[in-house]
Amino acid sequence: KNQVEQSPQSLIILEGKNCTLQCNYTVSPFSNLRWYKQDTGRGPVSLTIMTFSENTKSNGRYTATLDADTKQSSLHITASQLSDSASYICVVSAGDYKLSFGAGTTVTVRA
Amino acid sequence: DTGVSQDPRHKITKRGQNVTFRCDPISEHNRLYWYRQTLGQGPEFLTYFQNEAQLEKSRLLSDRFSAERPKGSFSTLEIQRTEQGDSAMYLCASSFVSGRALSSEQYFGPGTRLTVT
Numbered sequence: 513k514n515q516v517e518q519s520p521q522s523l524i525i526l527e528g529k530n531c532t533l534q535c536n537y538t539v540s541p542f543s544n545l546r547w548y549k550q551d552t553g554r555g556p557v558s559l560t561i562m563t564f565s566e567n568t569k570s571n572g573r574y575t576a577t578l579d580a581d582t583k584q585s586s587l588h589i590t591a592s593q594l595s596d597s598a599s600y601i602c603v604v605s606a607g608d609y610k611l612s613f614g615a616g617t618t619v620t621v622r623a
Numbered sequence: 624d625t626g627v628s629q630d631p632r633h634k635i636t637k638r639g640q641n642v643t644f645r646c647d648p649i650s651e652h653n654r655l656y657w658y659r660q661t662l663g664q665g666p667e668f669l670t671y672f673q674n675e676a677q678l679e680k681s682r683l684l685s686d687r688f689s690a691e692r693p694k695g696s697f698s699t700l701e702i703q704r705t706e707q708g709d710s711a712m713y714l715c716a717s718s719f720v721s722g723r724a725l726s727s728e729q730y731f732g733p734g735t736r737l738t739v740t
Contacts, residue, residue: 546728553736554734555714555731555732555733556666557731558728561728601666603665609654609671609679611729613667615663616663616665
């Protein structure tokens with residue numbers, strides 16, 4: 513069973529609207545959690561990184577939250593743009609080189 | 624562009640053929656990682672190098688797969704006798720880990736898309 517579960521699997525939103533993606537993890541011990549954006553046919557690009565003591569981190573229109581007690585994270589996209597269409601992957605690190613990846617949420621922004 | 628580069632970007636091969644992919648990490652990054660990603664899934668760890676030493680291999684890396692990083696810079700991933708199940712995106716990432724740190728951010732390349740027919 514994957515140690516990082518993401519929901520929804522995919523979503524479609526209209527340009528200018530907001531959306532929130534969810535990530536639940538069971539990875540232990542916990543070092544940090546990252547959200548990556550992966551455009552089709554490209555490698556993942558880091559959006560945010562949060563450690564145990566951080567509960568929110570923003571990068572432009574992207575805001576990530578972390579609840580280390582419940583082992584949940586979310587990524588909120590504000591005022592979506594067509595360029596936000598991509599897969600968003602939640603990645604949890606136990607502190608060593610191994611990363612646990614979620615399957616991703618595919619976001620499609622329509623005009 | 625000083626990011627991680629991979630070559631080729633796309634490869635179509637017939638079952639049973641051998642293929643080799645190349646990854647050039649960010650200059651001076653001492654760690655290099657290989658991942659495999661199938662459609663609709665997150666990347667899965669295959670192997671990683673610290674300089675030229677291959678320190679760990681996943682059970683996903685069957686004996687048909689071999690990776691090298693001979694001079695601690697670029698790396699190659701070879702798949703022998705390819706099978707249709709090998710069709711995937713092969714991602715390379717690199718990072719710099721100093722001193723006693725266990726990990727640092729991994730920067731990903733654009734990937735090589737392999738299609739085995």
